[in-house]
Amino acid sequence: MYHEINHPFLKHKLTALRDENTKHKEFRELANEITMLICYEALKNIEVEDCEIRTPMGKMTGKRMSNEIVVVPILRAGVGMLDGILTLIPNARVGFVGMYRDHDTKQPVEYYSKLPEDMKNPLVFLIDPMLATGGSVVATIDLLKAKGFTNIVFISIISAPEGIKTVEEAHPDVQIFTGNVDEFLDDNKYIIPGLGDAGDRLFGTK
Numbered sequence: 001m002y003h004e005i006n007h008p009f010l011k012h013k014l015t016a017l018r019d020e021n022t023k024h025k026e027f028r029e030l031a032n033e034i035t036m037l038i039c040y041e042a043l044k045n046i047e048v049e050d051c052e053i054r055t056p057m058g059k060m061t062g063k064r065m066s067n068e069i070v071v072v073p074i075l076r077a078g079v080g081m082l083d084g085i086l087t088l089i090p091n092a093r094v095g096f097v098g099m100y101r102d103h104d105t106k107q108p109v110e111y112y113s114k115l116p117e118d119m120k121n122p123l124v125f126l127i128d129p130m131l132a133t134g135g136s137v138v139a140t141i142d143l144l145k146a147k148g149f150t151n152i153v154f155i156s157i158i159s160a161p162e163g164i165k166t167v168e169e170a171h172p173d174v175q176i177f178t179g180n181v182d183e184f185l186d187d188n189k190y191i192i193p194g195l196g197d198a199g200d201r202l203f204g205t206k
């Protein structure tokens with residue numbers, strides 16, 4: 001199931017992010033701010049449990065998160081969302097999966113993974129700004145599940161309808177939270193209108 005965040009302030013930030021005149025410094029700041037806004041919405045589904053505390057005024061029953069959180073950025077562009085999500089969940093652990101789309105075939109190629117070990121059913125926030133064909137995310141979720149991570153939420157900044165469909169078909173249990181569902185993919189499998197190449201814009205490589 002997917003959730004598109006329809007908040008006017010987020011759409012305002014997204015427009016600045018997409019603008020071709022936005023350079024890497026501002027692009028990085030915006031990507032992290034937008035991630036925080038989407039992540040806040042995604043956190044509405046977390047499980048909480050009762051806990052007893054004392055305020056300066058006396059005893060009360062509060063709530064605390066039941067699950068440990070692991071954030072997994074898909075390298076490289078997912079790193080551009082990491083500061084934003086860690087601002088909200090500073091004690092999350094962080095794993096990394098390296099995945100790039102082959103230039104010609106557009107198929108995902110895995111080149112790195114390092115994930116936390118010995119955790120009891122953590123909630124995984126998988127982050128990547130662009131959900132295009134869905135190949136990279138599906139391959140990463142396959143890898144995460146094979147390593148025992150089954151409780152997964154995926155957060156993207158912009159998604160194509162094609163990518164959402166692909167992820168939903170392959171992994172119907174994974175909730176998708178996205179800042180916008182765009183129109184379609186072009187012949188090169190780039191999102192239209194999108195924002196171009198997220199990794200290059202984040203890191204100033206082109």
Ligand code: PRP
Nearest residue numbers: 075076077100101132133134135136199
């Ligand atoms: C981009 C993006 C996603 C992937 C989306 O990464 O960050 O990981 O493409 O495309 P898909 O849904 O069709 O798989 P890219 O391969 O450009 O690598 P990079 O992050 O290293 O720039």
Ligand code: URA
Nearest residue numbers: 132190191196197198
């Ligand atoms: N990867 C990107 O960075 N942008 C797209 O539009 C599609 C894949």
